[in-house]
Amino acid sequence: MHERLLETADRLFYAQGIHAVGIDRVIAESSVAKSTMYVHFRTKEDLVAEYLRRRSDIMRARVTQEVEARAQGPVEERILSVFDVLHKVISEPGFRGCAFANAAAEYPHHAGIQEAIAYDRTWLPALLSGLLGPVRADNDDELVAALVQVYDGANAAAHLDRSATSARTARKTAELLLATRKPATDSNRTAAAEGR
The missing domain is CATH 1.10.357.10 (Tetracycline Repressor, domain 2)
Incomplete structure (x- = not known):
């Protein structure tokens, strides 16, 4: 799930811009539950930082x-x-x-x-x-x-x-x-x- 979220975030954030992509879209396109997302990343900014790393x-x-x-x-x-x-x-x-x-x-x-x-x-x-x-x-x-x-x-x-x-x-x-x-x-x- 962690890697799937990162792969989706990478694709969306890089192609469309970070502010333009809401966290709900990353969750939906990753096909993970919102609760799962927040187990791995406390905030959208945490996800952004990990995507960059x-x-x-x-x-x-x-x-x-x-x-x-x-x-x-x-x-x-x-x-x-x-x-x-x-x-x-x-x-x-x-x-x-x-x-x-x-x-x-x-x-x-x-x-x-x-x-x-x-x-x-x-x-x-x-x-x-x-x-x-x-x-x-x-x-x-x-x-x-x-x-x-x-x-x-x-x-x-x-x-x-x-x-x-x-x-x-x-x-x-x-x-x-x-x-x-x-x-x-x-x-x-x-x-x-x-x-x-």
């Missing part, structure tokens, strides 16, 4: 699978695979932009929903930073931040501009950014070797 976990799994499939390749190709997954996502029927940007616009002040959005916002920088490895180049933090912004921009352009090529353009931009990576300084190499 579930959507984040699904995207993380898709990206991780693609990155791991290229484990023997160069770091740059593993990082660029993130944009290949994004291209697949925006090419899917029913793509309606970033679920987290959409939710942030609808719920700018709800603590639980903002926490779910923050949960999603941590995984991509952590993944990219981890892929760059323990020996940090001088501009790695800036590079990770730039790559995340390029990813976010491609996601927004795909929806707002109806751009079918935004992730491909973002991938090319990411290649240029990766080419600017500066060699690690001796102090960074020493810190990595000492596990700092």
Whole structure:
């Protein structure tokens, strides 16, 4: 029942907007009793937060699978695979932009929903930073931040501009950014070797 409610909420909230879909509709289309719904989710906002976490976990799994499939390749190709997954996502029927940007616009002040959005916002920088490895180049933090912004921009352009090529353009931009990576300084190499 829990998963059925989440699947229905995901389909309806993402396609039509969270405020536009009442909880009674989610219950009806899930074919569960109202009492069952409230056993699993105390409020609609609890359901929204869980829907967002579930959507984040699904995207993380898709990206991780693609990155791991290229484990023997160069770091740059593993990082660029993130944009290949994004291209697949925006090419899917029913793509309606970033679920987290959409939710942030609808719920700018709800603590639980903002926490779910923050949960999603941590995984991509952590993944990219981890892929760059323990020996940090001088501009790695800036590079990770730039790559995340390029990813976010491609996601927004795909929806707002109806751009079918935004992730491909973002991938090319990411290649240029990766080419600017500066060699690690001796102090960074020493810190990595000492596990700092």
